[in-house]
Amino acid sequence: MSFDRHGFGYSKVGRGNVSPVTINLPKIGIRHGICLGERDKADLDGFWRELDEILKLTEKALVERYAYICSQNPKAAPFMYINHTMRGFNNKNISSVMKHGSQAIGLIGVAEMCEALFGKNHVDMSARNFALQVIEHISDFAKEASERNDLNFGVYFTPAEGCCYTICKKLKDEFGIISNITDKEFLTNSIHVPVWEEVTPFEKIDIEAPFCKLGTSGCITYVEFDSKIINNLDAVETVINYAMDNNIPYFAINFPLDTCCDCHYQGDIPSEGCPVCNSKNIERLARVTGYLTSDVSHFNQGKQDEVKRRFKHMK
Template sequence: MFMNIRKRDGREVAFDETKITDAIFRAAKAVGGEDRQTAMELTLNVLKMLKKTYNGNIFGVEEVQDMVEKVLIEEGHARTAKAYILYRHQRTRLRDAKSDLMDAVEEILAETNRENANISNSPSAKMLQIASAASKKYYLTRLIPEEMSQAHVRGDVHIHDLDFYGKTLTCIQIPLGRLLKEGFNTGHGYIRAPKRPTSATALAAIILQSSQNDMHGGQSFAFFDRDIAPFVENATDDETYQAMEALIYNLNSMHSRAGAQVPFSSINLGTETSEAARRVTKNLILAYEAGLGRGENPIFPNIIFKLKEGINLNPGDPNYDLFQLAIKVASKRLNPTFSFMDSSFNSEYGDNVSYMGCRTRVMANRKGPAVTDGRGNLSFTTINLPRIAIKAERNIDKFYKLLDETLDLTFRQLYHRFKVQAKLKVRDMPFVMGQGLYMGSQGLEPNDPIEEVIKHGTLSPGFIGLAETLVALTGKHHGHSEETQALGLEIVAYIKGKVDEASEQYDLNYTLLATPAESVSGRFVRADRKEFGIIPGVTDKQYYTNSFHIPVGYPISVFDKISLEGPYHKYCNAGHISYVEMSSPPVKNPEAVETIIKHMKASDMGYAAINFPVDYCTSCSITGVIDQDNCPRCESPEIRRVRRITGYLSTVERFNDAKVAELNDRTIHKF
């Protein structure tokens, strides 16, 4: 009857009516039908309508499918029609995903995606990102329930590290002391316990790299000073320094993930008071101060100096001199950052709380001991808080109703991901699980599932753009007035309460994250601008403000900013960080830096840092603030500009467009 049909790509191919019968019969079987003869009769009706409608003219696949739906409905096969329409929709999603994937591959081949500022433009990085793009499309179209995947696609929420959805976990605080004491196996043979500091730090770097290859997020040592101390007890300062220098060199050059990036490494220290532990802390900070081979600012590790009264905070404390050294180096190199063991939410754990550079914090545990070592975040998903506020149209009751709906979806999506992750086996994470890094994994066999292990981890809803949310609701953000600050605290406290309820409902460690928004800060605002247009103070920039922060361009004093942001830290038990911006490295004013840090402590912060420009000429090695395109000494244009992004350091050329816009908007906080 018909010779040809037009495919979706424009090609004409031979017409095959059996494909219509197969599709109808497939839909019928989906609702319990078993009569292929009926499917053949319905096909004849479709052919008759096609002949009548097109009268010998060629038609396309979509026109045939439209006709099939029409015939099924008119002939009284409503349930079969519904199944056919659903199948057609699913096939459309798959075709769109394949098309989008090819577009993504084309873009990646031209230049690596800058969602992650720690990934280069190398061939291995491109291959990794092509695999990542394919993985994302698979999970969105084949694994994640459509309600949840479409919420991500629309921009209601952002499922972080989507490409690793069912492959692995986010991050871990590595039990370094045990691994160094017992030895470990990276897959090619057993590595025995070290005896000297240089061997110990070399193995520490290998451990970080091996763990990073099993995970998609950060790798951290919670008690580096304590864990390395046994290996420096009989070592000189010079030998200890050489070991720490080697560690820093390794962590800035030892790549993981097929050579695409160095490990996201963090090191916590500062509260151990033994002579050996003090030697570890002192020499690591000094080696970081010296920089890399030509004096370049190291990017990794992120050093986190833990502050606690009676140990290092005040004159007379045994490690106060190390605090002074940390201030000196932070004023030059942006690291160390500072965590506060005496905050209202950390003090019950003594000095045992540790952070990661991205801000992640894991402590309380409804499934076992409340410890840091051997635990981490399993996954996190960020809600688009400004979008909820825009939709609420300044109606607070409507805002909370929409917020409840989005939070409920997020809790269910995180639980879905947990159940997917729980099906992984030890052999799927051969180092993290196979070598017993994760709490409860010691003694498991390669084919054992990991559900009983990962119950100790955390599932974290996050949020972004509190400032824009408040503007959408009231016309002002929390830097403007006490009333909007009170509303901001009310909203975040409300979210924390709902997260606690989810912990009870699912009997898992749900925690609230002040999201380290890198790619999502631009992604959300682009989606909202497309849907709602330009809204002053809300969608009129290229990014949403990170978590609960005061907008980066708002003129405010150092102390006012700290005082306003401090109260939010206690609600964000999955992680938080605050910064203050300075115009240049405050190397000549350590007293001011100490005053700022102590005000952070007094404002009940958990984790904080100071920011300023660090520029470096790769031609002549001059370091400082270079506020012009060329080096003032040698006129070279090769300037390496180091800035902090979402907790970690990176070079500006690796920032995505949204983060570049945010960087350009950052104002200096008045002191």
């Protein structure tokens, strides 16, 4: 949560992101990178120029939407203000509450942006250094926009449960199938290491930690295990401690929790069926991005494809 310049400081109670806008980083990467075979070396001047134009547009969109929200009558949604669900209400106007929230500059697909520019994602150190400069640049822009508008701008690692699919589809329509960018049904979440990269949990935390400290309007880092991990709680504790030692603000561990709806067996149940009663009536609990969804089949096409490709960080 971004710092509140209007008095609540770092407190998270009764505040939130007002209305995020998400920047499609892969598109800027494709337009200035090597992935379409139009150039041998990325046009980084063009990249930075276009990013700055998009940032200005993002600021305008956030400020306009903020003004529109603040123009609403508080009586339209009294549950937002009674019982201090959202703090600061002066009994007159919504801006008394909304000014404490953050104007979130979201982003998606750092991995695909790097891939488009350089032909490699940010698991590679040189691409990672560039990606970090991009996020630092957005973070600096957010600080300046906060001053310009007297609002709390911040960098938001958009969960993108829906737009991971819709943005990828739009890129596919515009640029066709590009290897490691649009040759799947989703774009990689925010600054995450792509789900298919075979890294250890410690490597994943090492790569994502320097980015996370800039994601002041929200971020999550998780590692993916198989269900055997519940027999090794020391390993779980070691990984959690490693994440905390590296200042990951929001850390999660994913592991499959499949339940047989007939005999109630729980564990990692193969597609052939329940190992106890052979039933194929299985509910597969999984994390979309930030929260858990009762069954993978409820995910959209993009997130279902992502789940299939998730590497288990068990090395």
